[in-house]
Amino acid sequence: DTGVSQNPRHKITKRGQNVTFRCDPISEHNRLYWYRQTLGQGPEFLTYFQNEAQLEKSRLLSDRFSAERPKGSFSTLEIQRTEQGDSAMYLCASRDSLFPEQYFGPGTRLTVT
Amino acid sequence: GQQVMQIPQYQHVQEGEDFTTYCNSSTTLSNIQWYKQRPGGHPVFLIQLVKSGEVKKQKRLTFQFGEAKKNSSLHITATQTTDVGTYFCAGGAGNQFYFGTGTSLTVIP
Numbered sequence A: 001d002t003g004v005s006q007n008p009r010h011k012i013t014k015r016g017q018n019v020t021f022r023c024d025p026i027s028e029h030n031r032l033y034w035y036r037q038t039l040g041q042g043p044e045f046l047t048y049f050q051n052e053a054q055l056e057k058s059r060l061l062s063d064r065f066s067a068e069r070p071k072g073s074f075s076t077l078e079i080q081r082t083e084q085g086d087s088a089m090y091l092c093a094s095r096d097s098l099f100p101e102q103y104f105g106p107g108t109r110l111t112v113t
Numbered sequence B: 001g002q003q004v005m006q007i008p009q010y011q012h013v014q015e016g017e018d019f020t021t022y023c024n025s026s027t028t029l030s031n032i033q034w035y036k037q038r039p040g041g042h043p044v045f046l047i048q049l050v051k052s053g054e055v056k057k058q059k060r061l062t063f064q065f066g067e068a069k070k071n072s073s074l075h076i077t078a079t080q081t082t083d084v085g086t087y088f089c090a091g092g093a094g095n096q097f098y099f100g101t102g103t104s105l106t107v108i109p
Helices: none
Strands: A005-007 A010-013 A019-024 A031-037 A044-050 A053-057 A065-068 A075-079 A088-095 A108-112 B004-007 B010-014 B019-025 B031-037 B044-049 B055-058 B061-065 B071-076 B085-093 B096-099 B103-108
Touching: A005 A088, A010 A019, A019 A088, A019 A108, A031 A075, A044 A065, A044 A075, A044 B096, A053 A065, A075 A088, B004 B085, B010 B019, B019 B085, B019 B103, B031 B071, B044 B055, B044 B061, B071 B085
Parallel strands: A010 A108, B010 B103
Antiparallel strands: A005 A019, A019 A075, A031 A044, A031 A088, A044 A053, A065 A075, A088 A108, B004 B019, B019 B071, B031 B044, B031 B085, B055 B061, B061 B071, B085 B096, B085 B103
16 A cells, blocks of 8 residues: 555553654655644644755644654654643655645544543 | 535445435535545545636536535535545645544445
């Protein structure tokens, strides 16, 4: 499968714990996006990378959230001191800068208890 | 801040009827994309519109971008059960995409 993959697919954690998600984009895609989606809503932009550079981060994003793409390939999204409001589906998408299509991964569903 | 609204939130149609969803942005957009998300699935790219007043067709789907680049619509002619899902517009501004609230389409056979 050469699509976008995300791990884990599901994560249940207790409030206050740290969690880290991984996204493996389509290999030739230089742009990578992280979104958060809650039930009945559209994906909400979190952050964007071009290669290894994090070029934009949502102003709504708490300092507890951090993302990296160290070698311009896979990316990680870490949430520190999770809160119940962090419960959501976390989606990763990648694209080639020459084409408009964003290809989404299956998402990581986070439940904070 | 940037907001993209979609109406209606839900739409139930009989198979064979037409369907339209409307997308409105609070600010001028660089471009607009449309995605379809099946229940339990992830968004799948349908199309991107860039030019003011642009109209594009994909078989039974017609996409329009408003003259002011602040609104867009997706029209499906003669819906089929395979059209079921939630349709999102995503307004492009800078490096960000602002997704609308989505329209959930149910097609009754």
